[in-house]
Amino acid sequence: MKYDAIVVASGKGSRMRLNFNKVFLNIGNKTILERACTLFLEDKDCQRVVVVTQKENFDKVVAHEKILLTEGGKERKDSVCNGLALCRSRYVLIHDGARPFLEKADLENLKKELKTCDAAILAHYCTETVKRVAGGVITETVDRSELMFAQTPQGFRRKLLKEAYASLGDQQNYTDDASVLEAYGREVRVVAGSPRNRKITYIEDLP
Numbered sequence: 367m368k369y370d371a372i373v374v375a376s377g378k379g380s381r382m383r384l385n386f387n388k389v390f391l392n393i394g395n396k397t398i399l400e401r402a403c404t405l406f407l408e409d410k411d412c413q414r415v416v417v418v419t420q421k422e423n424f425d426k427v428v429a430h431e432k433i434l435l436t437e438g439g440k441e442r443k444d445s446v447c448n449g450l451a452l453c454r455s456r457y458v459l460i461h462d463g464a465r466p467f468l469e470k471a472d473l474e475n476l477k478k479e480l481k482t483c484d485a486a487i488l489a490h491y492c493t494e495t496v497k498r499v500a501g502g503v504i505t506e507t508v509d510r511s512e513l514m515f516a517q518t519p520q521g522f523r524r525k526l527l528k529e530a531y532a533s534l535g536d537q538q539n540y541t542d543d544a545s546v547l548e549a550y551g552r553e554v555r556v557v558a559g560s561p562r563n564r565k566i567t568y569i570e571d572l573p
Contacts, residue, residue: 367457367477368413371406371519372449375399375419375463376438387419388566389463390426393573398566400428401466405473406459407432416449419463441539443531443546450528458527459519460543464566468519472559476521479557484523487544488559489514517559520544526552 375389384391389399396404399417406412407430414434417427421437434452438445446460457480461468472488479486492513498506520543527543530550540546544554564571 367411367481368455369411369457369459369477369480369521370413370453370455370524371403371415372446372453372458372460373399373403373406373415373417373463374438374442374445374449374460375402375417375423376442376445377464387423389419390423391566391572393466397426397428398466399463402461402463402468403430403433405468405470406461409473411477412459413455414453416452417463418445418449443540446543447528447531450524450531453524456524457521458524459521461519462565465518465563466566467562467564469560469563472557472563473519475559476519476557479555480521483553483555484526485521485544485547485552486555486557487520487542488517488563489556490517490559490561490563491515493561514556515561516542516544517563517565518542522547 377387390397403415406415415432416434418436418438424435436448436452439448476488492510496508496510497504498508530546534549547554
């Protein structure tokens with residue numbers, strides 16, 4: 367399955383109390399962003415990796431024949447659309463630049479699912495009790511049996527995702543691309559992924 371990967375890496379690092387984009391923080395001998403891109407760069411099915419980040423950070427991205435660079439936008443959806451403009455393959459996988467622990471088995475399972483549908487994401491089941499809270503008081507204990515934590519990569523037929531973004535315009539700032547397809551009225555399938563595929567958000571998330 368030939369595809370392009372968009373790696374969104376336009377964050378500010380504010381929640382980690384950094385004065386630079388957290389994806390350029392080193393874990394061992396590689397940055398978080400390098401680790402997030404690794405499986406795509408090694409995958410023969412991946413035709414190009416579009417890294418979306420601030421223009422001033424272009425020179426910090428490790429050069430590779432598959433990597434293309436484009437500037438991030440004001441909102442996440444703007445960054446994704448900038449990345450989509452450089453994609454050419456039938457399918458596109460969108461991944462967080464701050465999610466460096468993607469496992470090959472999960473990537474292959476997602477690709478396999480996309481052979482039979484237009485949209486699919488990785489997610490893992492919620493294992494903790496979930497409370498709905500208002501004003502510091504519990505109002506409900508939510509049934510967690512149908513709850514999952516969305517992950518990336520999220521895969522789509524490229525033209526469909528572009529249509530969905532164009533149709534919905536600026537109605538809402540969606541936190542992930544699956545939400546755009548949901549709002550567009552299209553089915554999104556879920557592939558169970560590893561909970562180890564976590565996103566680095568706070569300093570405590572670092573190994």
